[in-house]
Amino acid sequence: MSEDAGFRLTDWPAASSPAPSIVADQAETAALVEAAGWPVSAIGMSLAHRADILVLDWRWQVPIKLPALATDCGVLALVSLDTIDAADALLTGHAARCVFGGSAALIAAELSELRMLVQAGHARDPSGDERARLQSLASELARLAEQLGALSEEGRGDETGPALADRSHAYQAEEPLDRIAARPPSAQRVRHLIAMRRLRDRYFPSDLFADPAWDILLDLTASRLEKKPVSVSSLCIAAAVPPTTALRWVRMMTDQGLLERRADPADARRMFVDLSDAAYANVCGWFALVEQRGGLGV
Known part of the structure; x- marks a missing residue:
């Protein structure tokens, strides 16, 4: 790409x-x-x-x-x-x-x-307009799906909710009712998931599945479990997108508190990137919840 x-x-x-x-x-x-x-x-x-x-x-x-x-x-x-x-x-x-x-x-x-x-005193994100359009499209799709679902309920004669025009158009992922204590997965399991994601590139264009935030989170989770430091250059490679794009995501995720930077104690000319404790707990929680619901099959 x-x-x-x-x-x-x-x-x-x-x-x-x-x-x-x-x-x-x-x-x-x-x-x-x-x-x-x-x-x-x-x-x-x-x-x-x-x-x-x-x-x-x-x-x-x-x-x-x-x-x-x-x-x-x-x-x-x-x-x-x-x-x-x-x-x-x-x-x-x-x-x-x-x-x-x-x-x-x-x-x-x-x-x-x-x-x-x-x-x-502030930066305009060059991709902000595109993200806004995608968010608007996602909201519209969610609204249509909700309307279709409501129409289906009406067809069965069991519509009990408010009129379609009064329904919320916002979409939110379901709140997991079966949330459990976040137990860290094994580093091998995380690396296996990363490897499976890269296998898609053999059959489809790599940019079709570009998801740098998730790839960054997975790589840093595995590295934390392995007790290995991760440099900025290594993270740019792990993001599986062009390097400048990866840098933008690292910067944005750092600003959002998902990532933290620390100096290499052995070399002041290098910075390491770590997951914040909150981000690490959330990734571990996701693995635990997926495992409880049947696992990834890996």
Whole structure:
């Protein structure tokens, strides 16, 4: 699945609000930024202190430290799987985004979000409109299903509820009545489930079943049971989606309290990602409930 799929440069027009001052670390980086439709104000690390947004090419090497930056400066780093761990650790605490490779569409998307951060204090999620449309569609399907169910009840003459027009259109998953104490599954069982999910890719396009949040939760659950630390780069691979997409999910899940970051005590240039205790308890609860209801058959 290409990370450019579905992205258009016009989706994040640089001219829709005052252009920020963008400083690139070198001419080659500036050319990538301009190819994405964004003007570069200056080139060279000596001018980093003037930047609203600093763009860095860290695809091959990450420096020991960042230059002096304004407190509200945004940072965009071009990275690779070999450098993402060091980049993530160095950028902790900054308004920063990472892009794998030099895709013009992805650079445009992340620069748009950084512009919102530095100019308005909040970011617009480029995929938010799509998620809103999907949520609206899901609500409509739930409403139709409820109406069909009600009509079926009427056909049997046992309709006792309120009129269809008064029914709630919201959908919620059932609250499990048979909730039980969450007993952790074995790491082998979790890994088996992950392997089964990857087997689907042999028969269907992998993006058809893209579910990075669940893949991330499963991988971190297995790693916690195995007492193995998980780096950002490893988690990007485990998410089974393009790396930049995986980074967005890691960021979102961290903001929601599902994931926690901690420094590697042996290497300050690397961050580990863990499940929060609440998220771990919920995953274990899901496995326990599924087992009680007949299991996964694995």
